[in-house]
Each structure stands twice: as structure tokens, then as C-alpha cells.
Amino acid sequence: MTEPVVASGVASFAWLLLALPAFGAAVLLIGGKRTDKWGHLLGCATILGAFAYGLALFFSTVGISNPEQRVQNLHLFDWVHINALTVDFGLRLDPLSLTFVLLITGVGSLIHIYSIGYMAHEEGRRKFFAYLNLFVAAMLLLVLGNGFVTLYFGWEGVGLASYLLIGWYQYKPEAASAAKKAFLMNRVGDLGLAIAIFLMFNRLGTTQYTEVFSRVKEFSSAEILAITLLLLLGACGKSGQFPLQAWLPDAMAGPTPVSALIHAATMVTAGVYLIARSHPIYDLSADGRLVVMIIGGVTLLIGCIIGCAYDDFKKVLAYSTVSQIGYMILAVGLGPVGYALGIMHLLTHGFFKAGLFLGAGSVMHGMNDEGNIRRMGGLAKYLPITFVTWTLGYLALIGIPPFAGYFSKDAIIAAAFTGEGWRGYVFGGVALLGAGLTAFYMTRLLILVFLGQPRWKELKSEDGREYHPHESPLTMTIPMIILAVGSVGGGWFLSSGGRLSGWLEPSLGELKEEHGVLSHGVVGILTVVLAVLGAAIAFLLFGRGKQPVERPARVSFPVRAARADLYGNALNEALFARPGTWLTRALVFLDLKGVDGLVNGTAALLGGSSGRLRRLQTGFVRSYALSMLLGSIFVLGALLVVRFS
Amino acid sequence: MTPTYYLLLSALLFSIGAVGVLVRRNAIVVFMCVELMLNAVNLSLVTFARINGSLDGQVMAFFVMVVAAAEVVVGLAIIMSIFRTRRSASVDDSNLLKY
Numbered sequence: 158m159t160e161p162v163v164a165s166g167v168a169s170f171a172w173l174l175l176a177l178p179a180f181g182a183a184v185l186l187i188g189g190k191r192t193d194k195w196g197h198l199l200g201c202a203t204i205l206g207a208f209a210y211g212l213a214l215f216f217s218t219v220g221i222s223n224p225e226q227r228v229q230n231l232h233l234f235d236w237v238h239i240n241a242l243t244v245d246f247g248l249r250l251d252p253l254s255l256t257f258v259l260l261i262t263g264v265g266s267l268i269h270i271y272s273i274g275y276m277a278h279e280e281g282r283r284k285f286f287a288y289l290n291l292f293v294a295a296m297l298l299l300v301l302g303n304g305f306v307t308l309y310f311g312w313e314g315v316g317l318a319s320y321l322l323i324g325w326y327q328y329k330p331e332a333a334s335a336a337k338k339a340f341l342m343n344r345v346g347d348l349g350l351a352i353a354i355f356l357m358f359n360r361l362g363t364t365q366y367t368e369v370f371s372r373v374k375e376f377s378s379a380e381i382l383a384i385t386l387l388l389l390l391g392a393c394g395k396s397g398q399f400p401l402q403a404w405l406p407d408a409m410a411g412p413t414p415v416s417a418l419i420h421a422a423t424m425v426t427a428g429v430y431l432i433a434r435s436h437p438i439y440d441l442s443a444d445g446r447l448v449v450m451i452i453g454g455v456t457l458l459i460g461c462i463i464g465c466a467y468d469d470f471k472k473v474l475a476y477s478t479v480s481q482i483g484y485m486i487l488a489v490g491l492g493p494v495g496y497a498l499g500i501m502h503l504l505t506h507g508f509f510k511a512g513l514f515l516g517a518g519s520v521m522h523g524m525n526d527e528g529n530i531r532r533m534g535g536l537a538k539y540l541p542i543t544f545v546t547w548t549l550g551y552l553a554l555i556g557i558p559p560f561a562g563y564f565s566k567d568a569i570i571a572a573a574f575t576g577e578g579w580r581g582y583v584f585g586g587v588a589l590l591g592a593g594l595t596a597f598y599m600t601r602l603l604i605l606v607f608l609g610q611p612r613w614k615e616l617k618s619e620d621g622r623e624y625h626p627h628e629s630p631l632t633m634t635i636p637m638i639i640l641a642v643g644s645v646g647g648g649w650f651l652s653s654g655g656r657l658s659g660w661l662e663p664s665l666g667e668l669k670e671e672h673g674v675l676s677h678g679v680v681g682i683l684t685v686v687l688a689v690l691g692a693a694i695a696f697l698l699f700g701r702g703k704q705p706v707e708r709p710a711r712v713s714f715p716v717r718a719a720r721a722d723l724y725g726n727a728l729n730e731a732l733f734a735r736p737g738t739w740l741t742r743a744l745v746f747l748d749l750k751g752v753d754g755l756v757n758g759t760a761a762l763l764g765g766s767s768g769r770l771r772r773l774q775t776g777f778v779r780s781y782a783l784s785m786l787l788g789s790i791f792v793l794g795a796l797l798v799v800r801f802s
Numbered sequence: 803m804t805p806t807y808y809l810l811l812s813a814l815l816f817s818i819g820a821v822g823v824l825v826r827r828n829a830i831v832v833f834m835c836v837e838l839m840l841n842a843v844n845l846s847l848v849t850f851a852r853i854n855g856s857l858d859g860q861v862m863a864f865f866v867m868v869v870a871a872a873e874v875v876v877g878l879a880i881i882m883s884i885f886r887t888r889r890s891a892s893v894d895d896s897n898l899l900k901y
Contacts, residue, residue, distance in 0.1 A: 771901040773901075775897070775901075776899055777893075778893045778897075779824055779825075779894070
């Protein structure tokens with residue numbers, strides 16, 4: 158673990174990274190309608206400012222010749238200081254966090270600019286930019302915080318921003334329930350993260366990264382395992398990993414720029430960041446890492462399989478995101494051979510998936526917000542820029558060299574083969590299979606949307622308009638072009654000569670090279686062959702003839718299962734929702750009959766008995782006088798008995 | 803002249819008064835019975851003062867007389883006003899204040 162040095166020079170202004178977008182969000186939210194005219198410009202300006210500062214910080218850090226000095230700590234203020242609990246509010250500026258800063262502010266800037274065009278016809282566009290700025294501020298806090306509590310703060314902040322943005326079209330029931338679903342499922346993961354932080358505090362009395370990681374040996378092995386699994390639970394919630402993957406596809410109910418920025422490029426990769434950041438803990442637990450790998454492998458297959466069956470443009474991409482994050486989780490689960498690879502795939506994925514989503518948004522923008530790919534087809538002619546940029550992103554995702562995805566995914570697949578015994582074959586095989594399936598469903602998407610015969614000419618959209626597909630304005634196409642450039646060259650740029658892994662060394666340790674059961678060269682060839690094979694099968698199945706506009710109802714069992722999310726939602730409902738309903742019903746019954754019964758019973762008893770007792774008040778004075786006399790005699794008699802006995 | 807006779811007379815008067823309060827219905831008679839009981843008590847107080855040779859009991863008797871005089875004024879006034887509204891002096895007729 159590299160000890161951080163105190164930040165100086167350019168780095169001492171790193172609080173600007175958080176302050177700029179937070180300021181933008183505050184002005185736009187408090188300013189209200191007065192900021193409508195220039196709100197989107199302010200939103201873009203703050204994030205561009207943060208990006209410019211991030212670049213300056215990046216280059217000044219690269220300029221530090223001794224890699225040991227590249228980990229800097231900027232103490233801002235004492236946040237919590239209660240008894241034994243001390244939490245610094247500080248920023249950790251190291252290669253890992255700076256990489257994320259550039260990804261978040263860079264892709265974030267592009268998507269902000271894209272949103273100007275995409276949200277042009279939306280009422281309350283200013284609020285949208287306020288939420289986006291809020292998200293960027295929270296996400297930067299998540300990656301820059303120098304302790305688990307600051308990370309948790311950012312973690313919850315991005316959860317809130319995600320909730321607000323998924324529910325942007327709050328008048329649509331599916332958007333409102335998708336927002337709630339995302340929030341609730343994230344909460345399950347957050348619980349794991351919170352308990353992991355409690356465990357650290359309980360044992361070490363601190364939650365700052367430097368102290369936790371330098372004293373990680375003080376944990377017992379059981380605690381290490383517990384912490385790794387709980388952190389993984391947090392990562393699963395935020396990153397849409399099995400068994401908490403169901404919220405992410407539903408989150409596509411939000412506007413497309415949100416899907417691109419939050420639910421593809423940045424926020425959902427926070428789980429990968431969490432595990433990579435906590436690598437000193439994961440290094441100590443091979444069992445914990447095995448579970449991480451299993452989750453990653455299972456999720457990447459789930460995502461691929463379901464992606465093959467969906468007809469919604471954005472949901473297919475969402476399941477693709479689920480499966481690509483599965484790759485990243487698998488990579489960071491591999492340990493020292495994989496941390497940097499996971500981050501590299503995260504970066505290239507950030508580029509090409511954001512580009513793919515923006516392309517999807519551009520298509521939907523031109524098609525009356527239609528998302529069903531069966532009602533598209535042959536759109537390449539009408540949206541040429543979108544088609545070209547989307548195809549470049551597509552080639553990057555399915556891993557065709559020399560596009561970005563090839564370098565990162567191929568490296569992960571090769572690393573997956575390095576495990577001992579059965580592990581190498583199983584995880585490597587799963588990763589390879591996933592690559593083939595990815596090529597299949599992405600090619601299906603490409604064919605159904607952009608190629609083939611137009612199927613929309615005789616159709617009308619839900620609001621009764623005819624489709625007039627058209628290319629999007631420049632504010633939308635330019636970000637797509639820039640992201641496409643990243644999808645083309647990013648992978649080669651990051652991987653050549655171990656550029657990224659060398660840069661990340663002070664944060665993640667040295668990238669270990671191990672020889673797997675299959676050599677890297679063979680894996681590379683196999684990956685490409687499988688990708689081409691998958692694409693070819695998709696061409697054979699969907700490329701010929703006219704595809705039906707209505708999706709076929711009579712399909713085989715695997716397709717039906719995939720259409721039903723592999724029964725993920727049904728499983729959630731059967732395991733959690735319905736028992737939960739029963740539990741609440743039982744509690745309500747207990748409350749009504751038990752607690753209320755006790756309270757009401759006591760009241761009824763008192764009321765009834767006093768109703769009977771009051772009959773003694775007859776209203777006849779003489780009977781009162783008699784009772785007074787008898788009482789006096791009784792008292793007197795008692796006195797006499799006591800006195801004379 | 804033993805004080806015991808006075809005490810017996812006092813007990814007798816008190817008992818007559820108490821029985822009168824309990825059994826008679828006419829408010830005036832009940833009232834007179836109450837006076838009888840008070841004076842029975844006065845008699846015993848004075849007797850005890852005599853027995854003990856102190857003035858305490860006699861002073862107490864004066865207090866009782868003052869209270870009894872005041873009570874007569876208030877009580878008769880109440881009986882009068884009840885009689886005026888209900889045309890009856892029976893204590894059993896004014897039984898509205900009940901459950």
C-alpha cells in the first residue's frame with residue numbers, strides 16, 4: 158500500500174471537482190423557473206469546468222516522476238468527531254480516482270451536451286440538468302472520498318440522483334415504479350456496505366482507507382470473509398449484479414442520456430470501483446474472491462441470455478450493461494491478475510456503451526420515442542451519423558480488433574483462464590461463451606434497427622403519428638462522434654505497453670501476469686472467432702427475409718424464460734415480495750386482534766364495570782345517609798376492635 | 803348526678819336523630835333530626851368537658867352551635883327553593899342527581 162502524501166499545488170484545489178457540479182445543482186434547484194433560460198448552459202459549464210480541472214490535475218499527477226508520490230491526500234475538514242468515531246472529510250487523489258474523475262467528467266460532459274438537444278422539448282429541462290449535476294457531484298465524491306464513510310455518502314447521493322432521474326417521467330406508472338424498484342433494490346446492497354463499514358469500525362476504530370488497508374492484517378479471517386461478501390453485496394446492488402440485477406433494465410424508463418451516463422457508463426460501475434478500491438481486503442481472501450468471480454460469471458451469462466430475447470432497444474443494451482459489468486466483476490474477482498483489467502474494461506465500456514445508448518437515444522428521438530426494435534429496420538439510410546457511430550460502438554462491444562472492447566475483454570477472458578484446476582476452465586469458458594452471445598444479441602440489434610427492410614412505413618406510433626426518422630441535431634451527434642472515437646482507439650491506447658496498468662500501479666498494485674490453461678494468443682483468436690460466429694448466426698437468423706412486427710408468441714422454452722428475465726422478477730416476488738406481503742398481513746392481523754384487542758379490551762372492561770358501578774348512585778339522599786352511617790359505624794367498630802383487642 | 807346519664811341521654815338523642823334522618827321523608831323533619839343529632843353531640847361534648855374539668859369541650863360546643871345556626875339558614879333556604887319549584891318537601895322527590 159502506498160502511503161499518501163499531502164496534496165499540494167494544483168491538487169490542493171481538488172475540492173473544486175465536487176464544488177462545481179454541486180454549485181450548479183444548487184443554483185438550478187433553488188433558482189427554480191428563473192434559471193430556465195440558461196439552466197442547461199450552467200449545467201454544462203460546471204461539468205466542463207470540472208473536466209478541465211480534472212485534466213489539469215491528471216497531467217500534474219502524471220508529471221510527478223516518482224509513482225509513489227502520485228497518491229495524494231487532501232484533508233478538507235473534520236467531518237464527524239464523536240468519541241471514538243473520527244471521520245475526516247478528505248479527498249484521495251490517486252491514479253485510480255483520477256481515472257474515474259476523467260471518465261465521469263469526460264463522458265459526463267459529452268452527455269450533458271447531448272442532453273441539450275435530447276431534452277430540448279422537455280418541460281423542466283433545467284431540473285434535469287440540476288439532477289445530472291447532482292449526480293456528477295455525488296459520483297465524484299464516491300470515487301474521491303478518502304474513507305469508506307465519504308464513499309458511502311457519495312454512494313447514497315448517486316442512488317438519490319438515480320432515483321430522481323429514473324422517475325423523470327413520473328406521470329408514467331412504469332417509470333415511477335422503476336424508480337422505486339431501483340431505490341429499494343439498491344437499499345438491499347447498501348445494507349451490506351453499511352454493515353461492512355460497521356465491521357471495520359468495530360475492529361479498527363477507523364474507516365479511512367489508509368488506516369484500514371495498512372492494518373488489514375488485524376482482522377480475523379472470518380471477518381475478512383464477511384467484509385468481502387458484504388462489500389460484494391453492496392457492489393451487487395449498485396452494479397446490477399445477480400441476484401440484484403432486476404432493477405437495472407427497468408431503470409431504462411428514464412431519459413436516454415440518464416441511461417447512458419448513470420446506468421451504463423458511471424454509476425453502475427461503482428461496484429467495480431468499490432472492489433478494486435478495497436483490493437487490500439480482497440487480496441487476503443481467496444474464498445471471497447471466488448464468490449465475486451461466481452457472481453460475475455453468473456451475471457454475465459444472465460445478461461447475455463436475456464439480452465438475446467428482448468425487443469426493447471434500451472433494455473437489450475441494459476442487459477448488455479449487466480453482462481459487461483459481470484465481466485468487470487469477474488476481472489476484479491481474479492485478484493492481482495485482474496484489478497487493472499477490470500478498470501480498463503470499465504473505461505472502454507464507459508465509452509462504447511455510452512455511445513451505444515446515445516445512439517439508441519438518437520434513433521428513438523427520430524422515431525417518435527419508439528423503443529421497440531421490431532418496429533424499426535433499415536434506419537441506416539435515415540440516420541447515417543448515428544448508424545456509423547453506433548456500429549463503431551457495436552464493434553467495440555463485441556470485441557472485434559482493433560476496437561476498444563477487444564483489448565479489454567480479451568484480456569479479461571485470458572485472465573479468467575488463469576485460475577487453478579477447474580476454475581480456469583469454468584470461468585474462462587463462461588467468459589468465452591459470453592463473448593459469443595454478446596456478438597449474437599448485438600448483431601440482432603444492429604440488424605433489426607439499422608439494416609434489413611423498413612418495417613415502420615405502414616405503422617403509426619402510440620400517439621398516432623407516422624414515423625419520420627431523421628438525423629439528430631449537432632449537439633447530439635458530436636458527443637456520439639467523440640465517444641465513437643474513444644470506442645475505436647481507447648482500448649489500444651490504454652493497453653499498449655501496459656499504459657493503464659502501469660499508471661494504476663500505485664493504487665492497485667502491480668498487474669501480475671500468469672499463464673493460464675490456455676495461452677493469451679489462443680484466447681484472443683478464440684474470442685474473435687466466437688464473436689464472428691455469434692454475429693454470423695445472428696445474420697443467418699435475422700438478416701434474411703422480413704422480420705415480423707409482432708413478436709412471435711409461440712417460442713421455445715429458453716426464449717420464453719429469457720423474455721421473463723430468466724424468472725428473476727418472479728423469483729424475487731416469490732422469495733421476498735410475497736412472503737413480505739404475508740408477513741405484513743400477519744402483523745396487521747396481530748396488531749388488530751392482539752395489540753388493539755388488549756387495549757380496547759381493557760377500555761371495554763373498565764367502561765362496562767364502571768357502567769355497572771354507577772347504578773349505586775340512586776339519587777335518594779336517605780340511602781346515602783344510610784351508607785354514611787354504616788361506614789361510620791364500620792370505622793368506629795374497626796377502631797374499637799383494634800384498640801381493645 | 804353521674805355524667806354517665808348525660809352520655810346515655812346524648813346517645814339516645816343521637817340515635818333518635820339518626821333514625822329520623824333515615825326514615826322520615828319530609829325535608830323539614832329530616833332537618834330537625836339533623837339538629838337533634840348536633841345537639842346530642844353538644845351534650846356529650848359539654849359532659850366530657852365537665853368530666854375532664856377543662857373548657858375545650860364547651861368551646862367545641864359553641865363552634866357546633868355556630869355551624870348549626872349557619873347550616874339552618876342555608877338548609878332552610880334550599881328547602882324553600884326546592885319546595886317552590888317542585889311543590890313538595892319530600893326528600894325522595896328531589897332525586898334527579900343520579901346515574
